Amino acid sequence: MSEHAVTLRVNGIAHRLQLPARRSLADALRDGCGLTGTHLGCEHGVCGACTVLLDGVPVRACLMLAVQAEGAEIRTVEGLAQGATLHPLQQAFIDHHALQCGFCTPGFLMLAVAMLEEDPDMPEAEMVHRLSSNLCRCTGYANILKAVQAAAAAMAR
Amino acid sequence: MKPAPFHWHAPTTLAEAAALLAEYAPQDGRVLAGGQSLLPAMALRIARPPHLVDINRVAGLDLLEVVDGVLRIGAVVRHAAFLREAAPGPLGALLAAVARHIAHWPIRQRGTFCGSLCHADPAAEWPLVAAVLDAVMVAHSLRGDRRIAAAAFQRGLLDTALEPDELLRAVELPLLAADARFGFEEVSRRAGDFAQAMALAVLRRGPDGRVTEARLGLGGVEPAPRRFPQAEAMLRGAIPDAALIDAAAHSVAQAAQPMEDEGYRRALTRTVVQRALLQACA
Ligand SMILES: Cc1cc2nc3c(=O)[nH]c(=O)nc-3n(C[C@H](O)[C@H](O)[C@H](O)COP(=O)(O)OP(=O)(O)OC[C@H]3O[C@@H](n4cnc5c(N)ncnc54)[C@H](O)[C@@H]3O)c2cc1C
Ligand code: FES
Ligand code: FES
Numbered sequence: 001m002s003e004h005a006v007t008l009r010v011n012g013i014a015h016r017l018q019l020p021a022r023r024s025l026a027d028a029l030r031d032g033c034g035l036t037g038t039h040l041g042c043e044h045g046v047c048g049a050c051t052v053l054l055d056g057v058p059v060r061a062c063l064m065l066a067v068q069a070e071g072a073e074i075r076t077v078e079g080l081a082q083g084a085t086l087h088p089l090q091q092a093f094i095d096h097h098a099l100q101c102g103f104c105t106p107g108f109l110m111l112a113v114a115m116l117e118e119d120p121d122m123p124e125a126e127m128v129h130r131l132s133s134n135l136c137r138c139t140g141y142a143n144i145l146k147a148v149q150a151a152a153a154a155m156a157r
Numbered sequence: 158m159k160p161a162p163f164h165w166h167a168p169t170t171l172a173e174a175a176a177l178l179a180e181y182a183p184q185d186g187r188v189l190a191g192g193q194s195l196l197p198a199m200a201l202r203i204a205r206p207p208h209l210v211d212i213n214r215v216a217g218l219d220l221l222e223v224v225d226g227v228l229r230i231g232a233v234v235r236h237a238a239f240l241r242e243a244a245p246g247p248l249g250a251l252l253a254a255v256a257r258h259i260a261h262w263p264i265r266q267r268g269t270f271c272g273s274l275c276h277a278d279p280a281a282e283w284p285l286v287a288a289v290l291d292a293v294m295v296a297h298s299l300r301g302d303r304r305i306a307a308a309a310f311q312r313g314l315l316d317t318a319l320e321p322d323e324l325l326r327a328v329e330l331p332l333l334a335a336d337a338r339f340g341f342e343e344v345s346r347r348a349g350d351f352a353q354a355m356a357l358a359v360l361r362r363g364p365d366g367r368v369t370e371a372r373l374g375l376g377g378v379e380p381a382p383r384r385f386p387q388a389e390a391m392l393r394g395a396i397p398d399a400a401l402i403d404a405a406a407h408s409v410a411q412a413a414q415p416m417e418d419e420g421y422r423r424a425l426t427r428t429v430v431q432r433a434l435l436q437a438c439a
Contacts, residue, residue: 002164021165021209024196043158044197051263057237058263063196067165068213111263132348133261 011079028066037077048134077106098147100138160199190272236265280351285376340436352377
């Protein structure tokens with residue numbers, strides 16, 4: 001079965017990997033690059049725990065082959081904080097209790113980063129529509145929405 | 158779970174892709190487009206293709222353009238391309254309204270219009286659009302191009318007229334007249350789920366309010382989406398008031414052959430058709 005040499009650019013750093021074609025981008029990030037912030041829940045596209053940014057847009061990292069991501073700029077949750085300073089979305093998730101167990105959090109953070117980068121003034125109804133992409137079994141979503149709204153306000157300042 | 162092992166081929170030209178498919182389709186090799194239906198099926202081991210012909214790097218397949226009154230959608234144009242109006246006039250607005258119902262935002266960044274037609278899920282949105290608007294499918298293989306009418310394309314549940322070695326290189330949708338009005342209504346259990354029933358109506362009306370052109374289709378209920386000529390004929394030439402809209406919706410609900418939950422799906426059919434028609438008349 002086919003093996004491939006692939007270079008993945010993740011959070012600005014190149015990772016040279018040798019992997020079989022069937023390796024998902026999510027598994028390559030976790031096992032190949034050692035970036036275990038990207039989580040895997042369902043492994044078939046339903047939960048969104050594996051959401052990462054591919055050239056600025058959110059994708060399910062479990063529904064892409066790692067070999068397909070060659071040449072793309074990948075961003076994961078590890079790239080959000082600047083040193084000891086959390087990204088405004090990370091801070092807002094803490095401040096607004098937008099997580100309990102935290103399993104879904106990396107996926108929601110990357111989803112929300114993409115939302116606010118596309119439209120910093122996104123209306124609430126559109127935020128709800130976009131956030132419905134991912135599943136959270138703990139929070140009930142209301143606090144996630146509050147956190148994203150608070151981060152949007154903080155980032156506008 | 159993880160997919161079973163396979164060989165990955167990444168052609169960069171259409172000719173190369175056709176040659177690879179000719180070689181590997183007889184061994185159950187498959188096209189990989191957006192991967193948003195195929196990769197889940199492989200992860201669940203429902204599908205175990207030993208070869209994937211990945212068309213994402215094939216030059217020219219990402220074209221989305223209007224030529225001679227027709228919107229031509231290349232094989233790797235993603236669902237997300239339609240969230241912003243991709244065509245002039247009512248067609249662009251129709252596609253944008255429908256695209257919001259397809260899966261979730263991240264899945265729309267990878268999944269393709271053509272892949273959805275090839276997958277042929279009875280509850281998928283694009284096949285309904287293709288059926289109602291009389292799309293033309295352009296299939297490609299080493300034998301050349303073959304044009305297939307939408308009505309002949311989806312044969313049933315997950316079944317199309319494509320030969321195993323054929324690639325759907327593009328779909329052509331005729332632009333809608335500037336005075337065309339559409340209505341789309343879908344019922345699904347949760348945001349992003351496949352439809353339990355959905356209806357698409359496209360109407361044109363004369364200065365006296367009479368319907369001059371009617372297109373009405375149903376998806377998610379039968380094994381494949383289709384138009385309902387009898388209900389369309391009821392609308393044509395008439396002024397669509399509440400009673401006529403209800404009668405047309407009733408006629409579709411009676412004619413439909415639901416795959417399951419017969420009573421419920423017929424009731425749902427009547428509701429979605431009625432709402433789609435009301436939107437198109439508003
Ligand atoms: C959680 C989730 C929810 C979803 N919800 C919806 C929904 O509500 N509505 C909806 O419509 N879809 C939904 N989808 C499916 C999604 O829209 C897929 O993108 C689409 O069905 C298939 O397109 P693809 O490009 O991803 O195709 P792939 O997954 O790459 O391929 C699907 C099949 O089509 C074949 N194929 C693909 N392209 C071609 C081509 N050009 N020529 C020949 N054969 C080809 C492949 O070989 C394969 O058999 C959902 C998916 C997920 C994971
Ligand atoms: S792990 Fe990717 S969507 Fe669930
Ligand atoms: S915080 Fe537990 S799943 Fe979201």
